[in-house]
Amino acid sequence: MVGSRSPLLFVFLAIPILYLLALVAFPVAYNILMSLQDVTLGNITSFARPFVGLDNYREVLGDPDFRKVLLNSLLFVAANVIAQLGIGLAVALFFSQRFPGVHFLRGLLLAAWMLPALVVGALWKWLFATQYGVINFAIGSPVHWLADPSLSLASVTIANVWFGMPFSMILISAALTGIPLEPYEAAALDGAGPVQRFRYITLPALRPALLAVACLITIYTMRAFDLIFAMTGGGPLDSSNVLPLFSYQFTFQQFRFGIGAAIGTFAFFIVFAVALLYVHTLRREAVE
Amino acid sequence: MILARRRAPLLTLIAVAGVALYLFPIYWMFISGLKDSAEIFANPPSLFPRAPSLAAFQHVFARENVLRYLRNSLAIAVPVTLLTVAMGACGGYALSRLRSRLVDAALFAVLMLQVFPDALLATPMFIIFKFLGLLNTFAAVILATTSKTLAFALVILRPMFRQVPIELEEASLVDGCNRFQTFRRIVLPIMHIPLIVVGALSFVQAYGQFVYALTLLSRQELQPATVGIYSFVGAEYADWNRVMAFSSVFVVPILVLFLALQRRIVAGLTAGALK
Known part of the structure; x- marks a missing residue:
């Protein structure tokens, strides 16, 4: 060359x-450093801060609210992965047929995916409004989608699935078009029906792509902040709170920087893994 | 096959209905902005505005400084786009042409660095920009947001630069152009469409930036439209026709950009994320 x-x-x-490292x-490294220190409004900009070992982590792990929020985050991510993959795959399969347009x-x-997450949150807050919202009008019952602690996480999940599914679907669609046609022709000759063809040809061929998309959905939904911040602010009673928002609240609302940073570290580990x-x-797919 | 052809118009019909239903929330946003204060709280809600009114739009333009918010959003999004495309083109080109352990490591770093939630980096960003004396400047939000768009741009651009035939560059080098001239006169012109796509996606992300604007800008006159909209909906009570009018004005540029580049955006996204 x-x-x-x-x-x-x-x-x-x-x-x-260098830009990305800086x-x-x-x-990221600075955040981990802060999680090991006692950081207050007074010493936030200096490096000479007392180290407190794992005290912040101990406090976070002992906080029942943290356990609740961690569970919320995992549920939010898992529900998004399942719904976006499931619906995304169904929609992608529908659009793999040939028809005009x-x-x-x-x-x-x-x-939907192009809209700013904050606007999506504001929009769904309006759609879910108890009294005048169009969703309650459609189902004919005044459900407290956002104010009921047992529903709020499901409501923000629905909004986020709406927001993210098209992107997941487009990626699955791309993977679908990459499957060679020969096995389908052979299977059709052998008399395999559409369900069998899906089960024995499409799904195995899609597996690596679906795993990659599941990872991407996890990474994107672990990031969700704007949408939940606009819809519920994590409430009521942290029922729809997730790790990034919880960390933000400790840092910017309670000025407990070390605690906020320690919460952030947990989220870092999840997205990093x-x-x-x-x-x-991706590597394995590239090699194959 | 004949059966398939006869089914095709029906499939189009189903698809149109499905897409319309899926995008109903966007329709609802625009329609809500066109309702007056009485109709927005009508029960049952009207699916078409009975008496379309521009009152909510007039209010947000006259009283809520929508134009200032939009100008601020653009003052952030345009520089982010230019910075991202410039650095993304350099980096994407280098990643597609160099082959060494170093490049593997760099690519790995890029993939890993794009995953961190920005809400969790807000505190260190705050400290960095306070240290640099850049709090309450667009520069802080621009630099912080570019760290997010740049990683994404590199991931999308690398496979696209790989498609530029190396023979073209070799011919140019033989003709006496140096590497930079070759990059500028041969490679970049071929790559202009992928660069536009990456620019559009970076623009959209930066235009919707919220967390860094919220944390790095405390002066209201500098805040972008996302923060402006949040100040409306954060409260318990909201004038929804005004919020939706504000949101509608805000997202029009994005939707126009999207409709103009739809096919290329779809192609760009699928090229990057899975390769």
């Missing part, structure tokens, strides 16, 4: 990488 060792390419590579890797109509669904799985899946 001509000039593949060109110094220019290394400069080109260094610019974005403004992502450093903040198929590509345009499928792409149009992405309009899932990201490793994602990269591993």
